[in-house]
Amino acid sequence: MTQELEALLELDRHDKAIREQARKIEGLKRRRQALLDAIAREQSEFLAKKRAFEELQRHSREKSREVDDLDAQIRADTEKLRTGLLSYKEMEALRIRVEHARARIDQLEDEALALITQVEEQAPLIRKAEQDFLAWKAKIEHDIAQIDAEITGHIAELERLQGERPLRTAVVEPKLLHRYEELRARYEDPVVPITHGICSGCNLRVSEITTERVRAEIVTCENCSRLLYVK
Numbered sequence: 001m002t003q004e005l006e007a008l009l010e011l012d013r014h015d016k017a018i019r020e021q022a023r024k025i026e027g028l029k030r031r032r033q034a035l036l037d038a039i040a041r042e043q044s045e046f047l048a049k050k051r052a053f054e055e056l057q058r059h060s061r062e063k064s065r066e067v068d069d070l071d072a073q074i075r076a077d078t079e080k081l082r083t084g085l086l087s088y089k090e091m092e093a094l095r096i097r098v099e100h101a102r103a104r105i106d107q108l109e110d111e112a113l114a115l116i117t118q119v120e121e122q123a124p125l126i127r128k129a130e131q132d133f134l135a136w137k138a139k140i141e142h143d144i145a146q147i148d149a150e151i152t153g154h155i156a157e158l159e160r161l162q163g164e165r166p167l168r169t170a171v172v173e174p175k176l177l178h179r180y181e182e183l184r185a186r187y188e189d190p191v192v193p194i195t196h197g198i199c200s201g202c203n204l205r206v207s208e209i210t211t212e213r214v215r216a217e218i219v220t221c222e223n224c225s226r227l228l229y230v231k
């Protein structure tokens with residue numbers, strides 16, 4: 001293998017390593033974002049449950065207050081009826097009101113009790129859901145911290161490789177380097193081996209002249225323009 005080819009392949013390997021680091025960083029960033037999205041999703045689901053429960057609690061308190069208010073009204077009315085300092089007409093109206101209130105309070109009490117039962121049943125479930133969510137979230141946040149550490153490591157490696165790249169390009173013949181850089185913008189594999197007369201970049205057969213010349217020098221594939229060499 002000529003020194004020229006060796007230098008070119010070394011640069012190509014170096015660039016592949018750079019791309020690999022960049023790909024890893026991208027992949028990790030995508031995973032990181034997916035985890036953040038999952039946290040946001042779970043959090044909003046949990047908060048929706050919690051809000052529904054708080055709504056139930058509020059409803060339950062209101063219903064109990066309604067019972068208390070009606071009970072107080074019945075007591076007050078009954079007391080007024082007992083003292084009897086009212087006109088007959090007023091007494092009649094009051095008596096009817098008390099009757100209605102008594103009929104209503106039984107139903108209200110049932111409703112209030114049903115709501116209290118619901119709150120009592122759901123309270124431990126909500127507490128459990130909150131504990132589960134927080135434990136899960138802590139685990140995911142731990143994973144994210146790990147990913148961040150990995151990303152930092154890959155960024156350091158990427159920067160090291162990028163810093164070293166000029167050492168690799170410096171030993172490649174300038175014209176060849178220029179061709180390589182142009183091809184690199186188009187292909188992930190600008191330099192490929194030729195096997196049995198076939199360019200392993202485009203998988204097409206190259207001419208016999210090319211197959212012959214490639215033994216002595218770096219040539220170009222007439223189909224895809226990649227740089228060819230023999231192993």
Ligand SMILES: [Zn+2]
Pocket residue numbers: 199200201202203204221222223224225226
């Ligand atoms: Zn080709």
